[in-house]
Amino acid sequence: MKQGAPISCEFCQLRDQSSFKGLDSSELHEVSHSKTCVFFKKGQVLMHEGSRPNGVYCLHTGKTKIYRLGTEGKEQIIRFAKDGDLIGYRSLLSGENLSASISALEDTHACFVPKSTLFKMIETNPRFSLDMMKLTCHELGEAGKLITNLAQKTVRERLAEVLLIIHRTFGEDEEGNLDVSLTREEIANMVGTATESVIRLLSEFKDDGLVTIKGRKITRNDRASLVKIGNVYD
Amino acid sequence: MKQGAPISCEFCQLRDQSSFKGLDSSELHEVSHSKTCVFFKKGQVLMHEGSRPNGVYCLHTGKTKIYRLGTEGKEQIIRFAKDGDLIGYRSLLSGENLSASISALEDTHACFVPKSTLFKMIETNPRFSLDMMKLTCHELGEAGKLITNLAQKTVRERLAEVLLIIHRTFGEDEEGNLDVSLTREEIANMVGTATESVIRLLSEFKDDGLVTIKGRKITRNDRASLVKIGNVYD
DNA sequence: CGATTAATTGATACTTCTCAAATCCTGTGG
DNA sequence: CCACAGGATTTGAGAAGTATCAATTAATCG
Numbered sequence: 090m091k092q093g094a095p096i097s098c099e100f101c102q103l104r105d106q107s108s109f110k111g112l113d114s115s116e117l118h119e120v121s122h123s124k125t126c127v128f129f130k131k132g133q134v135l136m137h138e139g140s141r142p143n144g145v146y147c148l149h150t151g152k153t154k155i156y157r158l159g160t161e162g163k164e165q166i167i168r169f170a171k172d173g174d175l176i177g178y179r180s181l182l183s184g185e186n187l188s189a190s191i192s193a194l195e196d197t198h199a200c201f202v203p204k205s206t207l208f209k210m211i212e213t214n215p216r217f218s219l220d221m222m223k224l225t226c227h228e229l230g231e232a233g234k235l236i237t238n239l240a241q242k243t244v245r246e247r248l249a250e251v252l253l254i255i256h257r258t259f260g261e262d263e264e265g266n267l268d269v270s271l272t273r274e275e276i277a278n279m280v281g282t283a284t285e286s287v288i289r290l291l292s293e294f295k296d297d298g299l300v301t302i303k304g305r306k307i308t309r310n311d312r313a314s315l316v317k318i319g320n321v322y323d
Numbered sequence: 324m325k326q327g328a329p330i331s332c333e334f335c336q337l338r339d340q341s342s343f344k345g346l347d348s349s350e351l352h353e354v355s356h357s358k359t360c361v362f363f364k365k366g367q368v369l370m371h372e373g374s375r376p377n378g379v380y381c382l383h384t385g386k387t388k389i390y391r392l393g394t395e396g397k398e399q400i401i402r403f404a405k406d407g408d409l410i411g412y413r414s415l416l417s418g419e420n421l422s423a424s425i426s427a428l429e430d431t432h433a434c435f436v437p438k439s440t441l442f443k444m445i446e447t448n449p450r451f452s453l454d455m456m457k458l459t460c461h462e463l464g465e466a467g468k469l470i471t472n473l474a475q476k477t478v479r480e481r482l483a484e485v486l487l488i489i490h491r492t493f494g495e496d497e498e499g500n501l502d503v504s505l506t507r508e509e510i511a512n513m514v515g516t517a518t519e520s521v522i523r524l525l526s527e528f529k530d531d532g533l534v535t536i537k538g539r540k541i542t543r544n545d546r547a548s549l550v551k552i553g554n555v556y557d
Numbered sequence: 558c559g560a561t562t563a564a565t566t567g568a569t570a571c572t573t574c575t576c577a578a579a580t581c582c583t584g585t586g587g
Numbered sequence: 588c589c590a591c592a593g594g595a596t597t598t599g600a601g602a603a604g605t606a607t608c609a610a611t612t613a614a615t616c617g
Contacts, residue, residue, distance in 0.1 A: 179464060
């Protein structure tokens with residue numbers, strides 16, 4: 090992690106889609122001047138499970154995974170975050186240690202906003218406070234969905250759904266591939282299964298024409314069938 | 324559901340442990356006068372997944388389960404709630420439909436607090452607002468734990484952990500049994516497994532002296548061993 | 558262009574689910 | 588209070604679904 094070129098919040102392209110959309114110009118100015126811009130190389134860890142961060146990151150470019158380590162040290166990916174997303178706020182707001190680690194799936198530029206600034210905004214700007222609450226409550230609903238899926242769906246169903254989630258989260262590159270590079274193991278850590286099971290099932294999906302696979306480049310060819318296989322209703 | 328005897332928030336024994344602990348006396352008075360006290364018989368549904376409630380329940384006496392329906396109509400219990408707990412706030416705060424249903428595990432008295440009152444408190448009382456945020460963020464961390472457990476632990480491990488969770492949530496009755504009556508199916512819906520698997524494993528636990536079982540009365544005899552079997556670290 | 562890591566494939570073992578049948582409770586109405 | 592109906596629990600057997608281990612091939616990064 091090293092200091093990056095400073096980016097001004099007032100002129101940030103992502104502002105309207107970030108959690109800071111509810112701040113007025115003087116507040117934005119304050120965030121902008123209290124923050125630090127940092128750079129993480131692919132694979133670097135932004136935040137460590139169990140630690141106590143002193144602020145949050147607002148992602149500017151890049152993609153990250155948020156994961157917990159299970160009993161055998163196996164990582165379980167809880168969700169992804171990308172540019173415009175705030176990460177690390179859960180621990181800060183609940184006053185607990187970090188419940189998950191965050192690492193960069195690709196080179197990432199992020200802005201570190203100190204705890205004091207975040208809390209000041211929450212206390213003085215009801216709009217921002219409500220937006221944050223809305224965000225956490227939405228996440229809580231998503232977590233409930235994931236819990237039900239992990240408990241009740243087969244690996245095959247979950248893989249189909251995960252492919253759809255990845256597509257929804259990161260979209261497609263110019264060639265139509267899912268716009269993120271994940272190892273088979275990472276996909277397995279999202280699905281909650283063994284790497285080999287992901288490989289076999291992906292291969293089945295390929296044979297059935299649902300996806301095209303060229304190494305880590307995966308194309309979602311048949312959304313409807315994946316929805317059907319994954320029993321995705323929402 | 325029928326009207327019950329009105330309970331005044333100002334004199335509610337549970338106030339200090341509820342989310343309303345941060346309200347001042349005039350605010351408490353307002354909550355008290357805007358609310359409605361209702362009674363639910365065992366098995367009744369307080370709130371329906373997919374619906375749009377116009378307020379939250381503050382549980383006064385009784386126990387409830389919060390669950391989602393999976394693909395085959397099988398219910399997945401996300402968590403429990405008991406007296407002093409607020410339920411239904413997630414959907415209200417995120418502005419979404421209810422992501423889960425809530426039903427009474429035993430006869431339950433609850434107070435229905437209208438949405439307008441809740442939002443007024445959030446907007447005018449920063450302490451309350453922060454407490455709510457703290458609550459949702461804590462729940463979010465718990466959800467992450469559950470996700471990891473479901474994805475990585477065996478049924479045996481999860482059952483051990485669930486028994487510990489039930490004990491922590493509801494405590495013991497005067498005979499030392501877990502102070503809640505759950506069917507084997509409900510335990511299975513919490514663990515995320517088949518009813519028969521719970522029965523077989525509970526029977527194993529009994530043979531090993533970890534628990535005592537008399538119908539639905541279960542006693543946790545050996546906490547340490549359950550912790551070990553369940554790989555519970557927190 | 559190597560060295561290392563990732564991906565793939567096959568064989569096998571194990572966990573867990575499903576289905577069926579036989580008690581056993583529990584709540585309810587007489 | 589008792590008997591009964593219907594649901595809950597238990598047990599067994601067999602079938603799936605997944606994980607694990609090992610060995611090979613492919614891909615990626617410096």
